[in-house]
Amino acid sequence: MSTIKNWRALLGERNPDEVVTKALVRDVQLPGGAGTMALITLDNGFDHTKPNTFGPLGLFALDEALTEIAGRTDLAAVGVTGKPFIFAVGADLKGAAALRTREEALAIGALGHHVFRQLGELDVPSFAFVNGAAMGGGLEVALHCTYRTISSGVPAVALPECFLGLVPGWGGTQLLPRLVGPAAAIKLIIENPLAQNRVTKGADAFALGVADAMFEPADFLEESLRWASRVLKGEVTVERAAHDGWEKAVADARFLVDMKLRGASPAPYRALDLIAMAETASRDEGFAAEDEALADLLTGDELRAGLYAFDLVQRRAKRPAGAPDKALARKVTKVGVVGAGLMASQMALLFARRLEVPVVLTDLDQARLDKGVGYVHAEADKLLAKGRISADQANRLKSLVTGSLTKDAFADADFVIEAVFEDLAVKKQVFAEVEAVVPAECVLATNTSSLSLTEMGADLAHPERLVGFHFFNPVAVMPLLEIIRGAATDDATLATAFAVGRTLKKSSVLVKDAPAFVVNRLLTCFMGEVVAAVDEGTPLEVAEHALDGLGLPMTPFALLQLVGPAVGLHVAETLHAAFPDRYGVSANLAKLVAAGKPGVYRPDFTLDPEAVAFFGGGDRPSTAEEVRERVLRALAREIRIMLDEGVVAAPQDIDLCMILGAGWPFHLGGITPYLDRTGIAQPRFLPPGVASVPA
DSSP: OOHHHHHHHHHTTSOTTOOOOEEEEEEEEEGGGTEEEEEEEEEOSSOTTSOOOBOHHHHHHHHHHHHHHHTOSSOSEEEEEESTTEEEOOBOHHHHHHOOSHHHHHHHHHHHHHHHHGGGSSSSOEEEEEOSEEETHHHHHHHHSSEEEEETTOOOEEOOHHHHTOOOTTTHHHHHHHHHOHHHHHIIIIIHHHTTSOOBOHHHHHHHTSOSEEEOGGGHHHHHHHHHHHHHTTSSOOOOOOOOOHHHHHHHHHHHHHHHHTTOOHHHHHHHHHHHHTTTOOHHHHHHHHHHHHHHHHTSHHHHHHHHHHHHHHTGGGSOTTOOOGGGOOOOOOEEEEOOSHHHHHHHHHHHHHHOSOEEEEOSOHHHHHHHHHHHHHHHHHHHHTTSSOHHHHHHHHHHEEEESSGGGGTTOSEEEEOOOSOHHHHHHHHHHHHTTSOTTOEEEEOOSSSOHHHHTTTOSOGGGEEEEEOOSSTTTOOEEEEEEOSSOOHHHHHHHHHHHHHTTOEEEEEESOTTTTHHHHHHHHHHHHHHHHHTTOOHHHHHTTTGGGTOSSOHHHHHHHHOHHHHHHHHHHHHHHOTTTOOOOHHHHHHHHTTOOOSBOTTSSBOHHHHTTSOOOSOOOOHHHHHHHHHHHHHHHHHHHHHHTSSSSHHHHHHHHHHHHOOOGGGOOHHHHHHHTTOSSSOSSOTTTSOSOO
16 A cells, blocks of 8 residues: 555544645636646635644645646646635644554654645745744645745744644754744744744744745735746745854753753753754654654643643633623723732733723822823833834823822723732722722722632622732733632623623633632642741752742742742731631741842842741751642642632633643643642542543
């Protein structure tokens, strides 16, 4: 049997539900008499909400089209483009999850290489016309072509595989660094995926050298065909620069990956090895190495974990469990923000930018108010300088945000959020003052990180319109929004909160009114166990790095430095008051706060001996392994209690909160399946099959 027949026999029925991306071929007469182009349109038959992907059947369809084209002698060129708004977004992830053996994993890698490389090995030039989102295998299709054009309106160009625990396995690690150089390739292959799966827009991809020409969306295909004609006629010459600096680029990237993951995730390291290999390897050698890497990673736990986490972020986050009917949401035409500090100013900027409605900040101090409004104006200028908004948009953004020394400015507001000091009495006073001036249906939102909404609204005339709206810092960057329902919060208020969260482009999770909610409760549990181990006599350096093997975004005391010891102490005190048997308050941490220390690190991130000296004193030191076990068991215990209390609807919501709000690593999947897999959680949090992560 031929190789294709072997692949069909092995992979053809692996995923019977595959949505097949077809390769539709039509002949196009190129302008200026340049000849005939066989233009392939990738199209799965659905609109842009279901992007083109490649499973085995889609790859076989493209292979058939290319095989037929290769037999023709009347063609001047071959082109590939996508359906409206979508080029292609890579491999079919459901199909990837269905692979079970190394033989199957090797086969899917080899099949992709066999099909895509034909585009670069035809007897005539090939052109990729990237008209829409191009990610993963979709971008690799374009990389195999001789030339590429891209639309300036493309919203996403990316190789996200390392984010999921894979490597670009259909040519990306070999072709991209040769095209754009190792440093730019590392940015797309490793740096962006590890930065919460950042994507690159069409214009930025063109600037990096991924494409040879860029055209506007309105007449993109027509202009691309004209450009292809000029290339074929010799009127345009595309130069390919030689690239050096491979060893330094890879070494620098390896240092950054070590800093971020500390060896916890194999995929970025495999990708770096493949990029380094691309400097000297032949195509056959490089592609074979990609096949081997895919085979190793496709059958490992990390991919299953990554796919579970990806499903949470892509699906569950968009359909929040327990959210009321959208139809109940009230319209928001003006927003009020109580306070003018940094957090309040960040909120004001986000509300103005996403809701495009007037936002008014209030404060008792004119200087603070001016500083808060000034922050928004300065950020608008930065966005303009970066080309992310136009001059008109910057001016409009500035005009939307104003300040007032009185809360009378909220008289026509539909949504007022407070961002004042984390003190229950202060917040109650604020809402009493706000309630006296706002309209009857105005939503009152609190950004509290730990306090009880029910207590906060106890003295309000209408506590049913109070809702928790907990952002994470920095507000513009962190994707999670914990929406908290108090004992009296009604459905209309809750529906409005979720609607606002969607407009802000946040992923919202419904949380019960419980101390510290989800993320801060678990981070305080985590931090409390580490600090307790140090207070008992464990060297701070040992406890600080005991969980490095997980690849968490930062170490415990670095996290404490980020949130501020005073904030950490306050949340610990709140949880100790609620659960004195499970949450302690470190006397040593209290001393650190009293001394005004920002943490245990100096500005250059070396340990400050004077600050470190506040901790310790015990005579019961633990090993790093003992600290790790202690922390994980405490987290498992707390999650079990939270689920029993109904703090969230399901374990998946705990996982979503920790991924989006605490940076729980994607490569571990959610925290609950990780605790299941490692045997820490007994009984398991998720029933068999739910997590799609091997136990």
